Amino acid sequence: MIYDVFVAPFADMIEAPDFLMQVLWEGLVSGILYALIALGFVLIYRSSRIFNFAQGIMVVFAALTLVGLHAAGLPAWIAVAATLVVMFVLAVTVERVVLRPLVGQPDIILFMATIGITLFLIGFGEIIFGGENKVMITEELGIPTGDFVFEPFGGLLILQQLDVTVVIVAALLVCALLAFLNFTRMGRAIRALGDDHQAALSVGISLQTIWVLVWFIAGIIALVTGIAWGARAGVSFALEVIAYKALPVLMLGGLESITGAIVGGLMIGVLEKVFEIYWGQPLLGGNTETWFAFVLALIVLLFRPQGLFGERIIERV
Template sequence: MLNDIFIAPFVDMVEAPDFLMQVLWEGLVSGILYALIALGFVLIFRSSRIFNFAQGIMVVFAALTLVGLFAMGVPAWLSVGLTLVVMFVLAVVIERVVLRPLVGQPDIILFMATIGITLFLIGLGETIFGGENKVMITEELGIPTGDTVLEPFGGLLILQHLDITVVIVATLLVLALLAFLNYTQMGRAIRALGDDHQAALSVGISLQTIWVLVWFIAGIIALVTGIAWGARAGVSFALEVIAYKALPVLMLGGLESITGAIVGGLMIGILEKLFEIYWGQPLLGGNTETWFAFVLALIVLLFRPQGLFGERIIERV
């Protein structure tokens, strides 16, 4: 038993490095998507202290809109553009109708409002696009679908072109977001707003503009993840689950931290894959990916309640 836990898996890793690389690669692909989604959460939380429960349904809604528009005969790339417009309108409407009237309410009220948004979007999505599963328009968007086979260490490493595209696009998006937040005035305004509303107002930051902006960014993230995840799993309301995968990422990384979201996402993506292949399948009958991340997050929280990168909570007495 101890052998199976502590020795055998590592022996396997060393003996078949090509397979280990395959596992790591697949972990990286999911990891970067988790990181992206988690960034969406962090941005909204930092600028408005709202935990955005609707992030998941936004992924579904974006993917559905994209596929739906294409089904109506709109060219693929134009559909992407139009979906972005829809996500922008959604951000404006949410700010106007939900957030603005609730300014200054306790955080829990705003959180519940985002649950309301979730339910509303589920209903709206089903009414407009129907509830049945759809296929992501991967080929029509020109996303390559083949694969490349490498032979490291005399073994076999299969890289799906789709996955490569996802990693590249998601990485670029993450880097762009980081640069935007750190080196532009708008980005600074977003970070500032989360720290102190009053001070933000006094330097000329408009709450409304920033809120629309962060919800729109969350919308863009939703679209990208929707395309990437939808291409693998099909477009259905089950896509929402990917957002819940971001929860342990947030627990791990802390709701405040942008670095935390990125590192946490990658960590969870890779670790859950490693655990599944080397421990889960041989010892526990597989399917550990559904819960591993949460257990990991819980263990981290035991030792660091603020997450790995969260702001330390110090109360002066």
């Protein structure tokens, strides 16, 4: 028993280093996707203290809209642009209809409202696009689909070009986002709102505009995530489960931290894959990926209640 838990997995890792590298790579790629979803959460949470449960369904909705518009005859890139317009309309609608009447309500009420949005979008999406699994328009968007094959340590390592593209695009997106937040007027306004709502309002920052903007950016991130994940696994409402995966990422990284979302996403992506392959499948009957991330985050949180990179929680009476 002790041998199985503490020795055998590591022996396996050393025995087949190429397989270990493959596992790490797969984990890294899913980690990046988790990080992207978590990034959408973090942006909205920072600027409005709204825990946006709908981020996951926005990913599905964006991907479905893109595929649906392309199926309706639009060329691929115009469909992307049209999807962005749809996400913008969604952002405005959410702000107008849901958030504006609920300004100043307790956090849990706003959280529930985003669950309401989630349900609405699920029903709406299924009626318009149907519930069946669809194929993402990978080739039409010019995303390469071949493989890179390496042979490290005399073994075999296959990197899909699609995954490599995802990694590069995600990195670019994060850089662009950080640049936007740090060097533009709008970006500074978003950060100001995150620091102190009332102070930001009193120097003339418009809450409504910023909320629409933030939800729109979250929509863009959702579209990128949707394309990337859809290209790997097809587009359907099953994608929604990856939204749950972003939650432990947030816990691990801290609700306010962009760095935390990225580091947490990568950590969880890699560790859950390694745990599943080397411990979960041989010892626990597999499918441990559903809970491993949550338990890991829970253990980390016991030592750092605000997550690895979160703001220190200071409470006064």
